[in-house]
Each structure stands twice: as structure tokens, then as C-alpha cells.
Amino acid sequence: MITLAGNGSPRAGRPRRADARRNHEQLVEQARIAFAESGVDASLDEIARRAGVASGTLYRHFPTRLDLIEKVLAERIAELVDLGNRLLTAEDEFDALHTWLRAAVTHALTYRGLAAFVMNSALDRADDPVPTWHAEMFAVAAALLARARRSGTLVAGADDTDVLRMVNAIAWAAQDTPDSSAQADRLLALLVHGLRPRA
Known part of the structure; x- marks a missing residue:
């Protein structure tokens, strides 16, 4: 159930949107570094680890290499x-x-x-x-x-x-x-x- 803040606006989902944006940015930044270091075959699991997220999170943002x-x-x-x-x-x-x-x-x-x-x-x-x-x-x-x-x-x-x-x-x-x-x-x-x- 969605709880409401004092001004009547929903709070649910906002932290997740911020987290999702941060995860997206970190994944792109770490991918940029990894691809520069190791080329096209850089490990996607390692990119996720460097970004501080699970591999599943990477694939939700970027389904393919x-x-x-x-x-x-x-x-x-x-x-x-x-x-x-x-x-x-x-x-x-x-x-x-x-x-x-x-x-x-x-x-x-x-x-x-x-x-x-x-x-x-x-x-x-x-x-x-x-x-x-x-x-x-x-x-x-x-x-x-x-x-x-x-x-x-x-x-x-x-x-x-x-x-x-x-x-x-x-x-x-x-x-x-x-x-x-x-x-x-x-x-x-x-x-x-x-x-x-x-x-």
C-alpha cells in the first residue's frame, strides 16, 4: 500500500527512482572504464561488481552487451x-x-x-x-x-x-x-x- 506524505504526495517509488538512476550512471561509468581497459570482451559481471550492483540489475538496465x-x-x-x-x-x-x-x-x-x-x-x-x-x-x-x-x-x-x-x-x-x-x-x-x- 502507498503511504502519503504530509502534503498528500506519494512517497513510495521515489527512492527507487533515485537508486535506479544512480545504478544506471554507475554502470555506464564502470563500463566505460572496463571497455577502455579490456575492450569489447570486458566482463559484464565485473562491471556490475565495480558499480556496486548485482548482475541482474545490469541486465535490467542493459539486456545485452x-x-x-x-x-x-x-x-x-x-x-x-x-x-x-x-x-x-x-x-x-x-x-x-x-x-x-x-x-x-x-x-x-x-x-x-x-x-x-x-x-x-x-x-x-x-x-x-x-x-x-x-x-x-x-x-x-x-x-x-x-x-x-x-x-x-x-x-x-x-x-x-x-x-x-x-x-x-x-x-x-x-x-x-x-x-x-x-x-x-x-x-x-x-x-x-x-x-x-x-x-
């Missing part, structure tokens, strides 16, 4: 898009572009296996999120590139699609090296150098 992976990627891509939009007002146009490209390389390097898993699992699905993610990333990258191009700090011939392809290529080339992050930084430095206009 794909559901959890898509949530992690969707949040990370939203963060990258938000970063890019905020950088559109930065004072130094080329530095803003460089900052976002570095974040994009880090994302691609960290979650490359997850993105491939989603792409393979989402084939022929009407609700495939991958095209939307690509469109969002391309739009913010194109805006940053256009801004740097207008300021004269980017070579005029830098094609938006080519730059994003090189970001993905850097992540692919660095992923199996002993120090993948340092390797990615070195390759990105070469890309950025090539994007600067020559005197």
Missing part, C-alpha cells in the same frame, strides 16, 4: 560533439582544431573495438546509431576546420573527410604498438604539422 556498448559510445560521442561546439568560440582557431583532433584520436584509439562491434552488430538494423554518430562527428569537425580555414591558419586544400580519415588511420596504426598513446601523439603531430600553411 550491445545495449551497454552503444550507451557508452553514445555518451562519449556526445561529449566530443559538445567539446567541439565549445571550441568553436575559442580564441585560437587552429589550437581549437588541434585540441578536438587530439580528443577524437584518443576516443578512436580507446574505443576502436567497440565501434567495430556496434557496426557489425547493427547491420540491417532500422535503428542503427552509427550513421547518426558519423554525421554528428563530421558536422562538428567540419565546423572547426572551416573556422580555421577562414582564419588562414589551415591549409586551404585540407579536405574535411580526408582529415577525419587520417584521425581514424592514426588510431588504427597506433592501437597495437607497445605505447599506443605516445605513438598516436607522434602521428597526430605529423598530421597537424601538415595542416599548417607554409610560409
Whole structure:
């Protein structure tokens, strides 16, 4: 039976909603860490344990591994898009572009296996999120590139699609090296150098 608070509003269910929200957030955060550490095969039971919930709670929020992976990627891509939009007002146009490209390389390097898993699992699905993610990333990258191009700090011939392809290529080339992050930084430095206009 639902008991009423003094103002006549029901109390039952409110703590559970707050707990459910906290559990959801913790599961996504711990999944993000676990997938970055162990890739697509990270243990779901271990993710639940780190989040402080039972495995059954994880499956109530995310019935399949794909559901959890898509949530992690969707949040990370939203963060990258938000970063890019905020950088559109930065004072130094080329530095803003460089900052976002570095974040994009880090994302691609960290979650490359997850993105491939989603792409393979989402084939022929009407609700495939991958095209939307690509469109969002391309739009913010194109805006940053256009801004740097207008300021004269980017070579005029830098094609938006080519730059994003090189970001993905850097992540692919660095992923199996002993120090993948340092390797990615070195390759990105070469890309950025090539994007600067020559005197």
C-alpha cells in the first residue's frame, strides 16, 4: 500500500527512482572504464561488481552487451560533439582544431573495438546509431576546420573527410604498438604539422 506524505504526495517509488538512476550512471561509468581497459570482451559481471550492483540489475538496465556498448559510445560521442561546439568560440582557431583532433584520436584509439562491434552488430538494423554518430562527428569537425580555414591558419586544400580519415588511420596504426598513446601523439603531430600553411 502507498503511504502519503504530509502534503498528500506519494512517497513510495521515489527512492527507487533515485537508486535506479544512480545504478544506471554507475554502470555506464564502470563500463566505460572496463571497455577502455579490456575492450569489447570486458566482463559484464565485473562491471556490475565495480558499480556496486548485482548482475541482474545490469541486465535490467542493459539486456545485452550491445545495449551497454552503444550507451557508452553514445555518451562519449556526445561529449566530443559538445567539446567541439565549445571550441568553436575559442580564441585560437587552429589550437581549437588541434585540441578536438587530439580528443577524437584518443576516443578512436580507446574505443576502436567497440565501434567495430556496434557496426557489425547493427547491420540491417532500422535503428542503427552509427550513421547518426558519423554525421554528428563530421558536422562538428567540419565546423572547426572551416573556422580555421577562414582564419588562414589551415591549409586551404585540407579536405574535411580526408582529415577525419587520417584521425581514424592514426588510431588504427597506433592501437597495437607497445605505447599506443605516445605513438598516436607522434602521428597526430605529423598530421597537424601538415595542416599548417607554409610560409
